[in-house]
Amino acid sequence: MSALSELKQRLEQLREQARTLDQAPMPGKPLDWFQTDLFSCHSPYLTDYVDEALQQLRRLDQYSSGRQAVSSEHQQRLAERIAAQCNALTRAFANSQTRKNFKVSKRKAQQVVQRITQSSRDLYQQLSQYKEFEQRLEDMLRLAQQQNQEVQQQLALQARLGRCRRAISEVEQQIQFQEQHKR
Numbered sequence: 463m464s465a466l467s468e469l470k471q472r473l474e475q476l477r478e479q480a481r482t483l484d485q486a487p488m489p490g491k492p493l494d495w496f497q498t499d500l501f502s503c504h505s506p507y508l509t510d511y512v513d514e515a516l517q518q519l520r521r522l523d524q525y526s527s528g529r530q531a532v533s534s535e536h537q538q539r540l541a542e543r544i545a546a547q548c549n550a551l552t553r554a555f556a557n558s559q560t561r562k563n564f565k566v567s568k569r570k571a572q573q574v575v576q577r578i579t580q581s582s583r584d585l586y587q588q589l590s591q592y593k594e595f596e597q598r599l600e601d602m603l604r605l606a607q608q609q610n611q612e613v614q615q616q617l618a619l620q621a622r623l624g625r626c627r628r629a630i631s632e633v634e635q636q637i638q639f640q641e642q643h644k645r
Contacts, residue, residue, distance in 0.1 A: 466523055469548065473516050476551050480508035483555070500543070500550055508554060515547040582640055589633045592626060599623040 484507045503510050522540045603619040 466519065466526070469544065470516070470519055472548060473512060473519060473551075476548070476555070477509060477512040477516070479555055480512045480551075484509050498550075500547055508551070511547070511554075512551060515544060515551065518544050518547065582637065585633055585637050585640070589630065589637065592630045592633060596623065596626045596630060599626055 501511050501514055503514050505511065518540060522537060522544060525537050525540070599619060599622055603616065603623060606616050606619055
């Protein structure tokens with residue numbers, strides 16, 4: 463099998479992969495796969511690039527068969543360009559899988575951040591709720607002292623207020639811990 467036949471077969475395989483990849487919706491799909499002068503087309507579809515490489519291969523086949531007269535140096539440059547295109551396409555297919563994996567891991571990271579943020583929001587909400595309890599207990603204790611209620615009742619309110627303040631302190635520590643580990 464000649465080198466041109468092998469290259470053509472490889473490009474045909476790449477074309478099938480490109481069709482499959484072009485049909486699948488892929489997040490982060492580039493608008494222009496290659497930003498070099500290696501390809502003259504600029505497209506979001508890999509199939510267009512493979513078709514361009516196949517077209518270059520057909521032209522090289524015409525040159526090598528003698529149907530069109532060109533210098534051997536020109537044929538050599540064209541062959542090198544086709545090889546470079548083929549390598550670039552192969553890397554693009556490998557990178558497309560990496561890009562897909564990156565999007566998946568990015569989504570997972572976003573979920574973790576969302577959970578942390580949600581957890582942080584929950585802690586702030588809990589802190590707010592505990593502060594409201596603290597305020598109500600202080601009001602109840604003040605009222606009990608003004609009305610000269612029994613000492614046991616006042617002590618019970620003070621104990622509840624102490625537990626509430628301890629809970630506030632614990633939530634504040636949790637918030638501080640989360641804030642330090644976010645950075």
